Amino acid sequence: MAATTATVSGGAHAPARQHTGALTLLLFILGRDKVRFAIWILLLVAIPIFNAFSLEALLPTPESREVFAQGNEANPVTLSVLGPVVDTSMQGIVAWRSAAQGVLVAGLASALMVIRHTRTEEESGRRELISATAVGRQAGLTAAFAAVFAANLVSGLALTLLLVLVTGYPLAGSLLYGLLFALIGCAYGAAAGTVAQLAQSSALGRGICVGLLAAAFAPGIGGARGESEWLAWLSPIGWTRFARVYVDEQWWVALVPIALTVAFAALAYALSARRDLGSGTIPDRAGTFGPPQAGPxxxxxxxxxxxxxxxxxxxxxxxxxxxxxxxxxxxxxxxxxxxxxxxxxxxxxxxxxxxxxxxxxxxxxxxxxxxxxxxxxxxxxxxxxxxxxxxxxxxxxxxxxxxxxxxxxxxxxxxxxxxxxxxxxxxxxxxxxxxxxxxxxxxxxxxxxxxxxxxxxxxxxxxxxxxxxxxxxxxxxxxxxxxxxxxxxxxxxxxxxxxxxxxxxxxxxxxxxxxxxxxxxxxxxxxxxxxxxxxxxxxxxxxxxx
Structure with missing residues (x-):
């Protein structure tokens, strides 16, 4: 009986079958968190649209937009986070103003959702229960990635359509803008997949992901210019700037989040294939420090x-x-x-x-x-x-x-x-x-x-x-x-x-x-x-x- 069990387990986790059951788990994730996904997509789409209407009322003339851009460049806090205004057209200012907010929503939602459906599932014991069935070793990670990547692509497409149909902005710039947000979300989701393999708890994993996201807002990085402009490449906010949406779209900038997504996803799969269920290399502080008995x-x-x-x-x-x-x-x-x-x-x-x-x-x-x-x-x-x-x-x-x-x-x-x-x-x-x-x-x-x-x-x-x-x-x-x-x-x-x-x-x-x-x-x-x-x-x- 033991030999038979070993044979079945080995077959289930053979390379060709490691993703078995991923589609079923994907449908479960989408059904379980449909409200969360809807809120995420709504927020990401609503931010640029709201900024478009409010800024159009605030800055109706080219002169007012020029003064606004100059005033923001003189503000060290705004400049360090958002960078300089690349284009003083209405759509350019809206894209500049919405960049940090969009990165925050897409990155945070993607990372937390991946942690929720990977490390949190292991902590609750549901992952171990599911693994006892005919489900491949990597199926859970694949389903989490698929759900998050799909949500990002849907939100990017929805944002593009609304920018074109509601505000009348050019299609090319709107498409690149929506694509960037989608790909940035995918990159953070893939990074969270790697973190989930390393952290020993979901709380620690969420903390690391929030730290990675906060790094994008580090003072001076997003708005670095001159000799230190290369630092802006370390921030997703800088990517939205270098893409020059609504000016002369630089589509190749989208390769940066694509490359990071592929690299982090590959690393996550490699770590997942080698570690024991529930283990991690980064210890949780709660489980590492403290006396064996509670104090008064x-x-x-x-x-x-x-x-x-x-x-x-x-x-x-x-x-x-x-x-x-x-x-x-x-x-x-x-x-x-x-x-x-x-x-x-x-x-x-x-x-x-x-x-x-x-x-x-x-x-x-x-x-x-x-x-x-x-x-x-x-x-x-x-x-x-x-x-x-x-x-x-x-x-x-x-x-x-x-x-x-x-x-x-x-x-x-x-x-x-x-x-x-x-x-x-x-x-x-x-x-x-x-x-x-x-x-x-x-x-x-x-x-x-x-x-x-x-x-x-x-x-x-x-x-x-x-x-x-x-x-x-x-x-x-x-x-x-x-x-x-x-x-x-x-x-x-x-x-x-x-x-x-x-x-x-x-x-x-x-x-x-x-x-x-x-x-x-x-x-x-x-x-x-x-x-x-x-x-x-x-x-x-x-x-x-x-």
Whole structure:
């Protein structure tokens, strides 16, 4: 019997059959994550289209676009990340402005999706279960690559069609632009496939992938010029610049992400063929360091919640703080550099400010509030992940009540985003107050940032309520709810819904161009409290998911 089993296993993993079952797994991935793929494609397509409409209203004349380009070249932060404006036509500025955002969405979505369907599947034990059937050794990796590559190509094609049909941009430039985003996403997906073979945990794999993506935004790389221009080739943002879309399209630049995709995919397959299931060469910090027994500070549900959340919280708070400090420091220079742009002055008139720096900080603070919406969803969902892995059931089998266990996650779900907004206010306010010599700017910025607290509390509370009441839908509906809110912001800024309605959306009341109606933040605070109470009630009554 043992000999027969060995023969079957060997045949199943012979070179000609290592990808057996990949199509079935591909269909499973597409069906399981159809909502995630749809959100990914929608975001990638929506960013350039939204920028096209907003920039066309802001910069209607060639003269205004020239002044805008000159002002951005004088801004060291913008120049270091986005590089110089290659073409001052409307489509050229839109392509320049959307490059970093598109790279971020395509790269992050591709990498995380590959990690989800490779290393995460191994951690959960599903990969081992599937491998016991007539499925080839490389089938899982092949299916993950196929799903991610297909999603990237669909998003690139959809972006091309919308740029041509909706905005009327030239076909050649639009096709190259969409193709670049698709290929950049494929390259990051292939790199994630390699990382999945090396990292010992999905959390470590995701962290490495985020680090690889952050490297594309390293100060100075994307916008390197002169003797150091070769550094821009190290950044996908630089590739979009060298491709010269809407000018004289350089199609050969697309060979760079293609070559990286092939190289990383080949390396991933080679590593996958040689390693044991579940193994990795880069150790996970959680499994490498620490005493064999928990210390006194890890002997309560709250301490455990801190242990689970602190890496995530520290990453977000440090990132937002650094960005806020950079923005606050350079904002004082905007009056001199952009003050001559009359159209910008008119557009900023609704902010009730005579200073371009003040207006810029108000807008950036609002944008960072939107960003904080992401951890407001992801932090509560950690409780769902703990329950899904049966860790929660193990703890709750002991002398720990459900309410006490959930309270740690509720605390960090509400306090984490609150701390992030406070640091956004301090990060933008302190350097701006020092640069302008006006201490009152600090209190103004902190107050403006904290005005978003009811919004992020409400978003976190919605996610907690979903987890407490309908855990199976918590992930999809929680992220979907945030995406809908972001779309409402875009629609509201485009004027497609009235201000009276927009101000009562979670983010709408804190928009710097809206007159503050205190009824909205008070209402969202009360709703957040009700939803948190519903989360406790639902979690105490329902069965645990296993």
């Amino acid at each position: 500070r890890l002997r309560s549900p709250l301490a455990l919640a801190w242990r689970l959340h602190h890496d995530h919280l520290l990453t977000w708070t440090l990132s937002l703080t650094v960005v806020s400090i950079l923005v606050g420091w350079v904002s004082n220079t905007f009056d001199d550099r952009l003050g001559g742009l009359g159209v910008l002055r008119e557009w900023l008139a609704g902010l009730d400010s005579d200073s371009v720096g003040d207006a810029f900080l108000a807008i950036i603070t609002f944008v960072l509030l939107l960003v904080v919406g992401v951890p407001a969803v992801s932090i509560p969902l950690r409780a769902h992940a703990e329950e899904e892995k049966a860790f929660a059931a193990t703890l709750l089998a002991g002398p720990v009540s459900r309410s006490r266990w959930l309270s740690g996650h509720v605390l960090f779900a509400l306090a984490g985003p609150s701390l992030m907004l406070l640091l956004v206010g301090l990060g933008t306010g302190v350097p701006y107050a020092l640069a302008t010599g006006q201490p009152e700017k600090l209190t103004h910025q902190v107050g403006q940032a904290l005005l978003g607290l009811p919004a992020v509390w409400f978003i976190a509370a919605v996610t907690l309520a979903l987890y407490g009441l309908v855990p199976r839908a918590a992930v999809a509906v929680g992220w979907g709810f945030l995406v809908v809110l972001l779309i409402l912001v875009a629609v509201g800024e485009a004027g497609l819904i009235g201000r009276g309605a927009f101000v009562f959306t979670p983010f709408g009341y804190s928009h710097p161009m809206m007159t503050l109606n205190w009824a909205a933040p008070i209402a969202f605070t009360v709703l957040a409290a009700v939803l948190v109470a519903a989360a406790y009630a639902g979690f105490r009554r329902r069965d645990l998911e296993a």
